[in-house]
Amino acid sequence: MSQRSRSRTVPVCALLLAPLAAAAAGCGGPSSDPLAAKPYDASGQISFGGVEEGRKVDPDKPLEVTAKGDGSRITDVTATDAAGRYVRGELRPDGSRWRSTAPLAAGAHYTVRVSTENRHGRQGRRTIGFDTAPTDGKLRVSFGPDSGTYGVGQPITAELSEAVRDASARAVVERALKVQSRPAVQGSWHWVNNRTLHYRPREYWPTHATIDVRSALEGVKVGGGLYGGSSKPLKLRTGERIEAVTDAVTHQMTVRREGKEIRRIPVTTGKPGFDTRNGVKVVLAREAFVRMRGTSIGIPAGSADSYDLPVYWATRVTWSGEYVHAAPWSVGSQGYANVSHGCTGMSTANAKWFFDTIHVGDIVKVVGTGGETMTPFGNGFGDWNLTWTEWQEGSALAQTRPDGSGPADAARLRPEV
Structure with missing residues (x-):
């Protein structure tokens, strides 16, 4: 990846x-390195966990690519859906395994491209495609990153199993996504597109904080016949x-x-x-x-x-x-x-x-460079390049009337992507 x-x-x-x-x-x-030669077919050197020909992949399980231990190593993996969205993942330093660190979408087609090197340093390639199983019609949330300890700049992500376009439905979803940190901080969700939200505090997270993330959507009517389903909670900690x-x-x-x-x-x-x-x-x-x-x-x-x-x-x-x-x-x-x-x-x-x-x-x-500013989304985490005011403008709840009856100005919500 x-x-x-x-x-x-x-x-x-x-x-x-x-x-x-x-x-x-x-x-x-x-x-003139020989690695510049045309890559060979690396099919015999790697395996794909959970991917079987003719069967749809469970989107709730991580995607894994493993080297078979014949002296070959994985050098890179890219996994993208049909829209070109990139699946984040982590490659072990020894090149023995790559594992996705972001959830797959339900009912989607993915293409995985793997680069390898054999024991002689020659490069190989392997590309596969697969489909994920469709959802059961309930809206589930996959939180990221994986549980663990992170730096104070790490945003939280929420990937929805179904697209949510309606402004009122977005407000229902956002109210149900709970983030609690100790020490407490002011923070907000921001809709990146109709299936993805990011959460960050107004400032960086405190050091040595504990962050609990959960969804209270189960059984809640979101809108348009869509109800919330169960979702796995997340616990993070921050370091120095x-x-x-x-x-x-x-x-x-x-x-x-x-x-x-x-x-x-x-x-x-x-x-x-x-x-x-x-x-x-x-x-x-x-x-x-x-x-x-x-x-x-x-x-x-x-x-x-x-x-x-x-x-x-x-x-x-x-x-x-x-x-x-x-x-x-x-x-x-x-x-x-x-x-x-x-x-x-x-x-x-x-x-x-x-x-x-x-x-x-x-x-x-x-x-001090002559370059552009890092984009907020799509190429990593540029979330902190938005001001707090700009960040809040991406929240459905920031557009809700004081009495909580619904979005005050749905047009201000970020357009669907």
Whole structure:
């Protein structure tokens, strides 16, 4: 899943332009590496948990892709539905297994693309399609991420088993989605589209907080003959507040723990035309090894700018392939110039320290580039780039009349996607 990056004389990191390209995030220079050869069929090297030919997949169960242990490893997985929406997932550092970390939709078609490497370093590919079983007509909610401990920037997600378009029905749903944190904070749901909501506090979560999320929809009439069904609750915890702020003008990253600076790192960011995105991003995954290729962003193989290199200690901040990672080829520019194709590059030692220090849900902010601001949704978690007022405008309850009788101005709700 990665489910769905880097001056001309040095290899550089590439920002992918579309979520489906996330599997081949890029960093490097001209290469005659044999891995650039046409991939072989990796069918015999991997298995798909819960996917059987001719049978519909249970959408309530995670999707798993496993290497069969013959010396081969999985290097990347992308899973998308028919609309191109990316299924988030996590790949083990040793490449032995990928597992989805976001729920599948009911009654949907998915395509899964898997990249592998055999024991000799040659790359393989395997693509399959499958359908998920339809819903029973009840509205269920799948919360994310998985239970566990996260950084203070981690939003909560709610994926609905059925689309909810009507403004009054949205208000019913939102009232039933309960979030309780200790210590208590002010927060709100925001409708991303007619099946997805995100929840975040007004400010970042408190450190060492406990967050309980549940649905009270069971048996509740939502509207149009749709009733709520049962849903599994979620419990999260937050760790220390860790923030990394990269200044593309000074070419420095400052890492703070609980507001205190713990390290300043020379970096390089995207050069003009490949500017790194400004704004707040949330760490999505930590990937000890990523194969990055220039072809993933449209650079022809064999051209002056082409590359195909192994990249280590990669911390992912967008699904389209923006990372903070080791870039030993650009150490001479780090702290002085921006020479990448969009990622934040640093020395191998600094990248390893960053990899070991940062966690999923921690905050990575970039300032001072010529690039656009990170989008709120669709390419990771850019939720914090909306002001609190903008965030609340995406809530159905924010549009409800004071007496609670219904939406005061349904037109202000976000349009369906």
